[in-house]
Amino acid sequence: xxxxxxxxxxxxxxxxxxxxxxxxxxxxxxxxxxxxxxxxxxxxxxxxxxxxxxxxxxxxxxxxxxxxxxxxxxxxxxxxxxxxxxxxxxxxxxxxxxxxxxxxxxxxxxxxxxxxxxxxxxxxxxxxxxxxxxxxxxxxxxxxxxxxxxxxxxxxxxxxxxxxxxxxxxxxxxxxxxxxxxxxxxxxxxxxxxxxxxxxxxx
Ligand SMILES: Nc1ncnc2c1ncn2[C@@H]1O[C@H](COP(=O)(O)OP(=O)(O)OP(=O)(O)O)[C@@H](O)[C@H]1O
Ligand SMILES: [Mg+2]
Numbered sequence: 001x002x003x004x005x006x007x008x009x010x011x012x013x014x015x016x017x018x019x020x021x022x023x024x025x026x027x028x029x030x031x032x033x034x035x036x037x038x039x040x041x042x043x044x045x046x047x048x049x050x051x052x053x054x055x056x057x058x059x060x061x062x063x064x065x066x067x068x069x070x071x072x073x074x075x076x077x078x079x080x081x082x083x084x085x086x087x088x089x090x091x092x093x094x095x096x097x098x099x100x101x102x103x104x105x106x107x108x109x110x111x112x113x114x115x116x117x118x119x120x121x122x123x124x125x126x127x128x129x130x131x132x133x134x135x136x137x138x139x140x141x142x143x144x145x146x147x148x149x150x151x152x153x154x155x156x157x158x159x160x161x162x163x164x165x166x167x168x169x170x171x172x173x174x175x176x177x178x179x180x181x182x183x184x185x186x187x188x189x190x191x192x193x194x195x196x197x198x199x200x201x202x203x
Contacts, residue, residue: 002032002088004124005200006099009132010162011154012139012146013185014192018132019097021193022200026093031203034087037097039072040079048075052151066115069107073119076100080124093203099126101173101180105165125178130196131170132185136160 007015026033039045048071087094100120108116136159170180183195
């Protein structure tokens with residue numbers, strides 16, 4: 001049975017960059033590794049991506065957070081069944097670019113917290129989660145420099161709320177015994193990767 005390793009952080013924290021590098025590295029060392037992400041590439045994940053980039057907009061309204069809470073949780077269980085569990089069973093290290101920590105940090109900060117927690121209660125716990133800590137303004141600058149089109153959750157004030165959401169989520173999950181390592185995501189990509197490798201160890 002392989003390990004499930006999750007990378008988390010604000011939009012622009014570098015999760016995609018580091019997840020790719022980690023999988024490449026594990027493979028180069030002769031290990032079996034599988035790169036994946038949430039929203040997943042399955043049917044529910046594709047729908048979420050369309051909704052996040054403005055597809056399926058409701059004229060004059062924004063789509064309710066509770067709708068996203070349901071969709072993300074549905075995508076997660078589908079992702080686990082369709083992709084993550086089979087890969088783990090085949091002995092691969094699965095590296096996921098985001099997981100339920102994102103749901104708790106993005107959708108689970110307000111009145112919906114217990115409900116979002118319940119929706120995700122059946123999702124397998126990762127073996128290791130690495131949180132790339134980057135200040136919201138630094139993450140925003142990276143997104144702008146990369147010329148990225150702003151998505152629904154990406155304005156600065158919202159990202160500050162998400163940062164607070166991650167903080168609360170991480171302490172709560174760690175208190176339940178989950179292994180979550182918070183590392184400095186503002187260092188150079190090579191330096192961040194070095195710290196990740198030290199945490200992950202060999203394939
Ligand atoms: N440690 C770093 N220092 C400076 N720039 C970085 C670092 N890591 C990533 N970047 C750059 O910041 C931008 C965002 O990185 P990346 O796409 O990996 O972030 P992300 O966390 O996956 O963002 P999103 O959540 O929006 O997908 C990219 O242009 C990337 O090259
Ligand atoms: Mg990314």
